[in-house]
Amino acid sequence: MPVRPSLCLEVDCQHCDVEAYDRLMANWQRLDAEGIDEVEEYACDVVYEHLVASDIAEVFTGGRAKNGLEVKVIPALGLLLGRPMSDLLERIAWFELNGVLILSPTGCLDVAAAVSQENPDPILEYVMAEETKLREYCKNGRTYERSRGQEDRSASPEWEYHYYLKHIKPVHELLRQLCGYRAVSAHERLVAAEAEARRLDLLLAHAIDVLRGSDKRVFATHLEEEHERRRILPHRVRPVPDRPLEPWEIPVIEVPTRRRWGW
Known part of the structure; x- marks a missing residue:
């Protein structure tokens, strides 16, 4: 029994849609394979917030290819880079979707580095301002204001310094590197x-x-x-684990108490 032409056309369209969908998913997976860590993610957020307008390029905050870059206006981004966009695309994973370039997370980091080296002053001023503020927190502690109905939380200088070393300092060092300044050895x-x-x-x-x-x-x-x-x-400074003391090795601590008088 011959198949109606309309049904053949419908089957061909569905087949094309499936192929296009598969290609799109393969592109997303290819970009998602080039991930970046939390320090690089935070540094990229700082760079794009200070140097790149959201109507030129914007970072993906979630979903597929998290931390990838959506380039909306290629010529404008090329001016910020100080070089043709094609020079960068040769080294990174990317694809085009509806007239917009989608770059991998590592491509997003490469763009951030190029933009920072072209205009480093705003980033370095940001780092200096943040470290001036954090230095005060590490010396005197800090009070965190909470929402209404909850008590404010105070953080000690030790806690602030530990948080700075673990979370903030690596970001500041990376930002300096992105601007062309090497990290302190x-x-x-x-x-x-x-x-x-x-x-x-x-x-x-x-x-x-x-x-x-x-x-x-x-x-x-x-x-x-x-x-x-x-x-x-x-x-x-070196933590040396010691063996547990035996009961007879534990020093006796005498605690003076007031003598009770009575018959």
């Missing part, structure tokens, strides 16, 4: 720390000498002994 940090410790030692020694020349001699002696006794040395 571990050796440079060590040299700077030793020089700073030496400077503070001399400053404290001068302060103790001044106290000794006044009526604060006892306090000066106590301050000097405390400074020497609690120095942070390598063998104190």
